[in-house]
Amino acid sequence: LERQLNRLRGLPAVTTDGVRIGLQANLELPRDLDTALHGGAEGIGLLRTEFLFMNRPDLPSEDEQYAALRHMVETLDGRPVTIRTLDVGGEKLATALGERIAESANPALGLRAIRLALKEPKLLETQLAAILRAGAHGPVRILLPMISSVGQVRAVRAILARVVSRLKRRKVPIANPVPPLGVMIEVPGAALTADALARECDFMALGTNDLTMYTLAIDRGDEQVADLYNPLHPSVLRLIQFTVEAAHRNAIPVSVCGEIAGDPRYAPLLVGLGVGELSMAGTALPRVKQRIRRLAAGPATQRARAIMDQVDETRIATLLDDFNEGL
Ligand code: PEP
Numbered sequence: 001l002e003r004q005l006n007r008l009r010g011l012p013a014v015t016t017d018g019v020r021i022g023l024q025a026n027l028e029l030p031r032d033l034d035t036a037l038h039g040g041a042e043g044i045g046l047l048r049t050e051f052l053f054m055n056r057p058d059l060p061s062e063d064e065q066y067a068a069l070r071h072m073v074e075t076l077d078g079r080p081v082t083i084r085t086l087d088v089g090g091e092k093l094a095t096a097l098g099e100r101i102a103e104s105a106n107p108a109l110g111l112r113a114i115r116l117a118l119k120e121p122k123l124l125e126t127q128l129a130a131i132l133r134a135g136a137h138g139p140v141r142i143l144l145p146m147i148s149s150v151g152q153v154r155a156v157r158a159i160l161a162r163v164v165s166r167l168k169r170r171k172v173p174i175a176n177p178v179p180p181l182g183v184m185i186e187v188p189g190a191a192l193t194a195d196a197l198a199r200e201c202d203f204m205a206l207g208t209n210d211l212t213m214y215t216l217a218i219d220r221g222d223e224q225v226a227d228l229y230n231p232l233h234p235s236v237l238r239l240i241q242f243t244v245e246a247a248h249r250n251a252i253p254v255s256v257c258g259e260i261a262g263d264p265r266y267a268p269l270l271v272g273l274g275v276g277e278l279s280m281a282g283t284a285l286p287r288v289k290q291r292i293r294r295l296a297a298g299p300a301t302q303r304a305r306a307i308m309d310q311v312d313e314t315r316i317a318t319l320l321d322d323f324n325e326g327l
């Protein structure tokens with residue numbers, strides 16, 4: 001089996017009826033890079049930059065972030081690297097931010113991710129500058145976490161434009177043209193306005209981990225309610241479908257980068273809903289590719305339609321599992 005999966009590495013993820021699906025890797029730590037490349041990743045669909053900020057009392061400088069990102073970009077050797085801006089809450093950065101950020105009673109609903117970035121624009125400017133500079137060494141994309149409104153995207157675009165002109169004025173080499181700017185769709189309010197967000201950005205990435213959590217009001221890390229955490233809940237699937245359709249209508253790419261992207265079981269449903277890119281842990285790549293190569297997109301689309309007609313999670317799971325068994 002290992003040899004069979006190895007053989008898959010050089011083959012494209014294409015359905016039996018010729019639909020090409022992009023398979024990329026999620027990275028949490030630089031050391032995951034080897035696994036991603038070994039697994040045949042066509043790029044990095046989600047680079048979580050939190051590692052740059054962890055286990056230290058201060059904030060990483062622009063040069064420090066640039067060096068780490070440049071290393072990634074160079075190692076990827078021409079394959080695109082999607083770099084997500086910082087996705088942590090104020091409480092984790094409290095020391096480095098000089099106690100300007102108070103503790104949240106509900107961190108998951110508090111000052112985290114893009115909200116923190118827009119409240120502390122220096123933090124965001126430094127990150128954007130590092131990303132732009134890394135982009136001089138290979139293709140990068142900028143991804144914004146926890147977006148919930150069009151205004152946030154416009155605010156980041158304005159900051160990005162400012163950082164670009166500052167670097168150009170100083171003749172610092174940066175990505176040219178300015179990298180695509182994408183948004184994570186992981187808050188229900190963002191999914192419900194995906195049509196508007198799609199007009200403001202260059203690509204969208206469905207963060208189904210948080211999307212499931214916020215849609216169902218189930219803490220994704222709470223064991224006591226783990227049995228209720230279900231990405232196959234019809235409400236989650238409708239938000240995914242609406243987002244994918246909005247991306248298609250606006251002719252921008254849409255990926256799924258939550259855990260379900262790395263589970264072969266979900267591949268027929270996601271492909272059937274029209275998702276064109278999946279980003280996952282490097283170790284998950286071969287099995288998902290194998291499943292896609294056994295799949296015909298036509299029947300997958302029909303099965304996805306049948307699933308979207310259902311309101312009962314158990315029935316949805318059965319319809320999906322039956323389809324997978326026939327592959
Ligand atoms: C997600 O929420 O699905 C996601 C990919 O982001 P993270 O897991 O880093 O929150």
Ligand code: MG
Pocket residue numbers: 186207209210
């Ligand atoms: Mg998330």
